[in-house]
Amino acid sequence: xxxxxxxxxxKITKRGQNVTFRCDPISEHNRLYWYRQTLGQGPEFLxxxxxxxxxxxxxxxxxRFSAERPKGSFSTLEIQRTEQGDSAMYLCASxxxxxxxxxxxxxxxxxxxx
Amino acid sequence: xxxxxxxxxxxxxxxxxxxxxxxxxxxxxxxxxxxYKQEKKAxxxxxxxxxxxxxxxxxxxxxxxxxxxLFSILNIxxxxxxxxxxxxxxxxxxxxxxxxFGTGTRLKVxx
Numbered sequence: 001x002x003x004x005x006x007x008x009x010x011k012i013t014k015r016g017q018n019v020t021f022r023c024d025p026i027s028e029h030n031r032l033y034w035y036r037q038t039l040g041q042g043p044e045f046l047x048x049x050x051x052x053x054x055x056x057x058x059x060x061x062x063x064r065f066s067a068e069r070p071k072g073s074f075s076t077l078e079i080q081r082t083e084q085g086d087s088a089m090y091l092c093a094s095x096x097x098x099x100x101x102x103x104x105x106x107x108x109x110x111x112x113x114x
Numbered sequence: 115x116x117x118x119x120x121x122x123x124x125x126x127x128x129x130x131x132x133x134x135x136x137x138x139x140x141x142x143x144x145x146x147x148x149x150y151k152q153e154k155k156a157x158x159x160x161x162x163x164x165x166x167x168x169x170x171x172x173x174x175x176x177x178x179x180x181x182x183x184l185f186s187i188l189n190i191x192x193x194x195x196x197x198x199x200x201x202x203x204x205x206x207x208x209x210x211x212x213x214x215f216g217t218g219t220r221l222k223v224x225x
Contacts, residue, residue, distance in 0.1 A: 004156075033213075042118075042202050042215030043157070056211045091156060101146045101164075101206055103213070105156035 002026060004106035006092050012112045013082055020078045021109045025094030032075050033103060034067055035091040043091055049075060082113045116141040118205050120216035128224050131193050135219045137203030138185040147179055147186050150202040152218065157202055160188070193223045 005024045013019050025032050030051050035043035046065065048056040051072035064082075069075040079086055089110050093103040121136045137147065146164045150157035161170040163179035163186060170177050174193075179186045190197055200218040207214075 031211075033211075035215075040217065042204070042217050043213075044215070045212040048211040050211075058212065101148060101162050102159050103148075104159070107156050 004092055004094050004104050006090075006106040006109050008109055009107060010110050010112075012114065014114050015082060015084060017082055018078065018080045019082055019111065020076055021090055021092075021111075023075045023077070023092030023094075023106055025074070025092070026096075026104055027073075029094035029096045029104070030072065031095045031097065032069060033093045033095075034075070034077050035093065037089045037091055037108070038087075046077070079111075082111075084113050087111055087113045116205070116207065116214050118203055118214050118216040120201075120203050120219050122219060123217065124220040124222070126222045126224065127193055129194055131223075132189065132191045133193060133221060135188040135190075135201050135203075135221070136185060137187070137216055139203075139205045139214075140184065141205050141207050141214065143208040144181070144184075145206045145208045148204045148206070148213070149177055149186070149188050150204065152200045152202055153198075160201075190221075193221075195223050195225050197221060198223045 007022045032049040034046040037043045047067050049069040052069050064080045067077045089108045091108045092106045095103045118139045148162045149160040161177045168179040174191045177188045200220050202218045204213045204215045
């Protein structure tokens with residue numbers, strides 16, 4: 001399968017714990033996005049990487065959230081000191097430089113904070 | 115503040131019906147509008163519309179963009195139960211990398 005993959009698919013954690021999610025984009029895609037989606041809402045932009053550079057981050061993003069893409073391939077999203085309000089589906093998407101507006105989404109990581 | 119509004123929020127039709135989904139937007143420096151279909155998993159890309167491509171068609175689905183009135187519609191003709199999904203509209207703007215999504219229209223097609 002050469003699509004976008006995310007791991008884990010589901011994560012249940014207790015409030016206050018740290019969690020880390022991984023995204024593997026389509027191999028030739030240099031653009032990578034993270035989104036958060038809650039029930040009944042559309043995806044909400046969190047951050048954008050072009051290769052290894054994080055070029056944009058949502059102003060709404062708490063400083064408990066951090067993302068990396070160290071070698072311009074896979075990316076990780078870490079949430080520190082999780083809160084119940086962090087419960088959501090976390091989606092990763094990738095695109096290539098020549099079709100940048102066509103994003104391919106991964107299956108998402110569903111986070112439940114108890 | 116940039117925003118994207120979709121209507122209706124939900125819709126129930128019977129197989130064979132034609133549906134029209136709406137997406138209006140208020141953004142600064144519009145670049146493109148995209149439609150996605152989301153079933154029980156990740157969104158899948160349907161169409162992208164820009165200033166140079168304001169009408170797209172693929173099979174029973176078609177979409178137009180009205181840049182003057184700041185909206186887009188997605189038409190689905192001869193609906194099938196497999197069309198049941200949430201349809202998302204997203205807008206991108208120049209000078210930023212983010213995409214602004216609407217809340218989606220939930221379509222249910224009954225057999």
